[in-house]
Amino acid sequence: MLGCIIQARMGSTRFPGKVLEVIDGTNPSLQFTINQLKESKFLQKIVIATTKNSEDDQIVSFAEKSGIDIFRGDSDNVLSRYYECAKFFSFGSILRVTADCSLIDPLIVDKGASLFLENDYDYVTNTSHRTFPDGNETEFFSFSALELAYNNATLPSEREHVTPYFYNNKEKFKIHNFSHDENISHLRWTLDYDVDIKLIKILISKIHTRPIHMTNILEILKNEPDLIKINQAHKPNEGYFKSLKEDDEFIRKSDS
Known part of the structure; x- marks a missing residue:
């Protein structure tokens, strides 16, 4: 079974x-993420994986009201949370999505899914070379790749960000990165900061078809390029780069 696990928590630094912030007057961001993913032709189940912290009881309540399966696991070791969740739901293959991706395009999801399912890859992504x-x-x-990472990952970044163990150990996995025909990775409609939600709300208000596709958003930004400036001060992977510094400290202590 190909299952999607959305990692979500209330305690973003x-x-x-942000995950329960209403973005269209009615629906929270997390609902938009789910609605977009439901349009995929390949996903057989969608699960929210949150933490056992009391503040995330709100996410559990949301999931129950929305009829979405919920799993609770470790707050910091997200790799463990994914592994235990995938094992609980008997997922043979997993799509990892973060709740930041309110407007994730199901067509992009399905491009990755078809590449993964039709080939003998352990890991298919569009993140190792961003376009x-x-x-x-x-x-x-695959679950077997996830299990290998779960049993062997030691670095803080590998445990917090789930997949770094794969590309830190490329010799152990068959990895494929798929790309857009044009590099437009400088654009962002993720939800990390309060300025991001301002842009997302504007985009949602201007696009009336559902699901929302990347092409819909690009058309808006082409006609109104000033919108791009709203959240351009922030760059991708800021949290991951912070974790890499923690890796250095971890290695230093291990060697001492």
């Missing part, structure tokens, strides 16, 4: 509570 706008990150991997 950059934008606390898509930030907010369209897709990562497909």
Whole structure:
């Protein structure tokens, strides 16, 4: 079974509570993520994986009201949370999505899914060489690859960000990165900061078809290029780069 696991928590350091922030007057960001993913032709189940922290009881309540399966796991070791969740739901293959991706394009998801399912890859992604706008990150991997990472990952970044073990150990995995025909990775409609939600709300208000596709958003930005400036101060992977510094400290202590 190909299952999608959306990692979500209320305790974001950059934008606390963002996943339940209402972005269209009615629906929270997390609902938009789910609605976009439901348009995929390949996903057989969608699960929210949150933490056991009391503040994330709100996410559990949301999931129950929305009829979405919920799993609770470790707050910091997200790799463990994914592994335990995938094992609980008997997923043979997993799509990893973060709740930041309110407007993830199901067509991009399905491009990755078809590559993963039709080939003998352990890990298919569009993140190791970024060409898509930030907010369209897709990562497909087999349960066996996830289990190998779970049993062997030691670095803080590998445990927090789930998939770094794959590309830190490329000799162990068959990895494929798929790209857009044009590098437009400087664009972002992810939800990391309060300025991001301003742009997302504007985009949603201007696009009346559902699901929302990348081409819809690009058309808006082409006609109104000033919108791009709203959140351009922030760059992709700021949280991951912070984790890499923690890796250095971890290695230093291990060697001492």
